[in-house]
Amino acid sequence: xAQKPSIPKGTRDFTPEQVAKRxxxxxxxxxxxxxxxxxxxxxxxxxxxxxxxxxxxxxGDRLIFKILNSGDYLNKVDDKLYxxxxxxxxxxxxxxxxxxxxxxxxxxxYVVQHQNEIEFPFKRYQMxxxxxxxxxxxxxxxxxxxxxxxxxxxxxLWQEVEFVQLYDAVFKALKLEGVTIKINNRKILSxxxxxxxxxxxxxxxTVALDKLDKIGEQKVKEEMLEKGISQEGIDKLKPLxxxxxxxxxxxxxxxxxxxxxxxxxxxxxxxxxxxxxxxELGLQTVNLQLDxxxxxxxxxYTGAIYEVSAPENVQMGSIGGGGRYDDLTGIFGMKNVxxxxxxxxxxxxxxxxxxxxxxxxxxAKNIDLLFINFGETEALFCLKAIKQLRxxxxxxxxxxxxxxxxxxxxxxxxxxxxxxxxxxGEEMKSDSYTLKNMVSGEQEKxxxxxVIAKFK
RNA sequence: GUGGUUGUAGCUCAGUUGGUUAGAGCAUUGGUUUGUGGUACCAAGGGUCGCGGGUUCGAAUCCCGUCUUCCACCCCA
Numbered sequence: 001x002a003q004k005p006s007i008p009k010g011t012r013d014f015t016p017e018q019v020a021k022r023x024x025x026x027x028x029x030x031x032x033x034x035x036x037x038x039x040x041x042x043x044x045x046x047x048x049x050x051x052x053x054x055x056x057x058x059x060g061d062r063l064i065f066k067i068l069n070s071g072d073y074l075n076k077v078d079d080k081l082y083x084x085x086x087x088x089x090x091x092x093x094x095x096x097x098x099x100x101x102x103x104x105x106x107x108x109x110y111v112v113q114h115q116n117e118i119e120f121p122f123k124r125y126q127m128x129x130x131x132x133x134x135x136x137x138x139x140x141x142x143x144x145x146x147x148x149x150x151x152x153x154x155x156x157l158w159q160e161v162e163f164v165q166l167y168d169a170v171f172k173a174l175k176l177e178g179v180t181i182k183i184n185n186r187k188i189l190s191x192x193x194x195x196x197x198x199x200x201x202x203x204x205x206t207v208a209l210d211k212l213d214k215i216g217e218q219k220v221k222e223e224m225l226e227k228g229i230s231q232e233g234i235d236k237l238k239p240l241x242x243x244x245x246x247x248x249x250x251x252x253x254x255x256x257x258x259x260x261x262x263x264x265x266x267x268x269x270x271x272x273x274x275x276x277x278x279x280e281l282g283l284q285t286v287n288l289q290l291d292x293x294x295x296x297x298x299x300x301y302t303g304a305i306y307e308v309s310a311p312e313n314v315q316m317g318s319i320g321g322g323g324r325y326d327d328l329t330g331i332f333g334m335k336n337v338x339x340x341x342x343x344x345x346x347x348x349x350x351x352x353x354x355x356x357x358x359x360x361x362x363x364a365k366n367i368d369l370l371f372i373n374f375g376e377t378e379a380l381f382c383l384k385a386i387k388q389l390r391x392x393x394x395x396x397x398x399x400x401x402x403x404x405x406x407x408x409x410x411x412x413x414x415x416x417x418x419x420x421x422x423x424x425g426e427e428m429k430s431d432s433y434t435l436k437n438m439v440s441g442e443q444e445k446x447x448x449x450x451v452i453a454k455f456k
Numbered sequence: 457g458u459g460g461u462u463g464u465a466g467c468u469c470a471g472u473u474g475g476u477u478a479g480a481g482c483a484u485u486g487g488u489u490u491g492u493g494g495u496a497c498c499a500a501g502g503g504u505c506g507c508g509g510g511u512u513c514g515a516a517u518c519c520c521g522u523c524u525u526c527c528a529c530c531c532c533a
Binding site for chain 1: 457458489490491492493494506523524525526527528530531532533
């Protein structure tokens with residue numbers, strides 16, 4: 001064999017079976033998106049670099065795949081700059097396009113660009129691949145799909161409520177039990193930072209707080225100190241680390257901490273609104289949980305923040321996330337358009353369903369009938385029958401070669417084809433078809449009409 | 457981006473302190489069986505030991521580089 005070909009790190013090929021399973025998830029999510037009134041859009045796989053750069057923080061910028069300019073791209077770089085070997089500065093000269101990193105920022109660009117054609121509030125969904133130059137691990141790829149639903153042009157908290165319901169509906173439809181939706185509010189985080197006198201260190205503060213369940217209270221405090229948050233401020237956080245009880249009692253404890261922060265109080269109000277509505281409406285399968293340490297996607301979220309955790313018995317990072325962003329379109333020059341949205345991580349949901357064995361049997365489309373090929377004249381006779389079957393929407397095909405019976409039967413087994421049809425000289429004479437059940441081994445001689453009636 | 461881990465036949469894996477021609481199971485192909493598969497038996501094909509250097513009389517085995525896999529950071533779906 002020649003040199004084996006390969007695919008880049010963090011990318012995958014999908015077998016027919018895998019594609020069928022992935023489509024099952026896509027279709028399930030899509031069905032719910034449409035039930036909730038979202039409409040599909042698509043955007044290009046790559047954007048102008050300045051559309052993406054600077055929107056995801058420093059870390060994000062590093063993970064964006066840049067596309068080299070065409071032609072003699074080094075020609076544009078002046079010698080002085082080239083000599084500095086400053087990668088960031090040179091990159092902007094030799095790369096003007098980049099692969100999309102998520103679906104939210106391209107969507108914001110879309111909204112601004114099409115603002116005069118869009119009827120607001122605009123509810124769109126989008127299921128497309130995104131690319132990140134991350135170091136791969138299990139459930140972490142360089143090319144993966146996101147399924148996003150967002151509403152722009154409405155500040156109503158009913159949207160937040162509906163997104164919780166939408167999550168619930170999708171996981172119910174996927175029969176995935178034990179999913180937890182963690183919810184928090186950026187305003188609460190800002191409020192706490194304000195109370196402890198660390199408003200200017202909001203990101204450092206929340207990044208450290210986010211690690212609480214992973215590294216523990218002591219380490220979190222150390223990290224905060226290290227980032228320049230005062231000991232006095234950290235002491236004020238004490239009630240935060242011991243927050244306990246259900247949604248309502250946690251909220252009550254939070255109120256104690258936040259009573260001097262207007263923004264923090266607003267955040268609590270919003271959370272209470274969502275929780276009250278959800279309690280009234282009820283959830284089918286997911287569990288809604290307040291988590292004040294949740295601090296994802298802070299780069300643009302301004303209100304509610306969601307994160308979706310897989311069932312506890314599966315080791316997998318978050319399988320979805322989302323939140324409210326009041327000014328995402330602002331970075332593209334369109335002010336005062338609030339948006340809120342959620343995302344499903346298709347590839348991770350796939351891994352979870354696979355691990356829990358939750359894919360329905362027969363997600364793969366298969367043919368019902370394989371006609372055994374006995375030779376030229378028989379093949380033509382079979383194709384006439386197959387033509388009729390197909391006109392009746394019955395999936396069927398002829399084995400292309402007059403190979404040995406054993407080989408053809410084996411082929412049917414390997415492909416899990418439930419029935420084979422044998423047509424030789426005898427059958428042709430009497431215009432009949434020997435239909436063999438590949439599971440039971442039983443066979444019977446029937447007419448074409450019988451076959452159609454059986455499989456239609 | 458930092459530190460570690462992995463790679464032997466299509467697949468899952470053996471391969472001793474460096475030592476002749478690198479093995480097994482499954483899968484594939486052919487046969488026992490020229491219109492009846494899954495079982496059984498017989499036989500065959502298939503490997504630059506991830507790739508590239510180095511050490512050595514001699515490397516799958518030791519060293520370096522590189523790619524890939526998975527893991528912990530980082531970050532995230």
